[in-house]
Amino acid sequence: MKLKLFAIVLGMISGFAGAAQADTVRLRGTVVDLAGTTLKVKARDGKTDTITLSPDWMISGVAKASAADIKQGDFLGIASVSKADGGSGALEVVIFPAALKGTGEGDRDWDLQPNSRMTNGTVADVTEVNGRTVTLTYSNGQKKEIAIPQSTPIVKFAPAAPADLKPGMTVFVSAERGSGGKLVSRR
Incomplete structure (x- = not known):
């Protein structure tokens, strides 16, 4: 690679x-x-x-990765912004190695672009119905669903x-x- x-x-x-x-x-x-x-x-x-x-x-x-590399139980860092429909859309996705699971867990303001957020959490669910969506869990069972557009960079x-x-x-x-x-x- x-x-x-x-x-x-x-x-x-x-x-x-x-x-x-x-x-x-x-x-x-x-x-x-x-x-x-x-x-x-x-x-x-x-x-x-x-x-x-x-x-x-x-x-x-x-290194470049793909949505196919994202599995239930993986730990991700996703920079995202709010979408018009009220959901969140990913700007970039980082797949963490297992040894770093839990690093920076939670959801907070981010500076990738105005009004962006960083959510670090464990993948609870991955769906592909009219697009790719992951559900991350973090900090005492909180959940956040984030859509990952095809153009979103995914790296590991x-x-x-x-x-x-x-x-x-x-x-x-x-x-x-x-x-x-x-x-x-x-x-």
């Missing part, structure tokens, strides 16, 4: 888990440069951010290495804003 690396640097897991923390910053953009433990990322707004990576920083990648975690972080590579970095506004990414 060819890895289409959308690098998820260090704090990605904590980015889902700690999304509600006020000091957590989620950066989406492209790599400008990686020099030692300093990563420069050109964000979607055109601004270049410098992130200090902790000495034990880690990187994960994602894949191995990656620092050498994969080349200029132009698309990344998602979860960092904390420290003293003086400095961004630090750590687990």
Whole structure:
């Protein structure tokens, strides 16, 4: 399988888990440069951010997956928006490995686009009647049904290495804003 690396640097897991923390910053953009433990990322707004990576920083990648890969009992992270009919429509779907089940479980505001939500939960049901829909359960038995349009990107975690972080590579970095506004990414 060819890895289409959308690098998820260090704090990605904590980015889902700690999304509600006020000091957590989620950066989406492209790599400008990686020099030692300093990563420069050109964000979607055109601004270049410098992130200090902790000495034990880690990187994960994602590879293309499909709706057929989603099974009952899987743990997913789904960014979604409300639809006109009152339901939710997926913007992107991440299939977590079994070892990360429970990471960031719940439903919260997200910043992929205005009014988006992130729901991390266990697949209770997968249906395909006039489209694909999953029902996720999370936090004390709460449920959320989310439609997954055919055009929605679906990915799963894949191995990656620092050498994969080349200029132009698309990344998602979860960092904390420290003293003086400095961004630090750590687990």
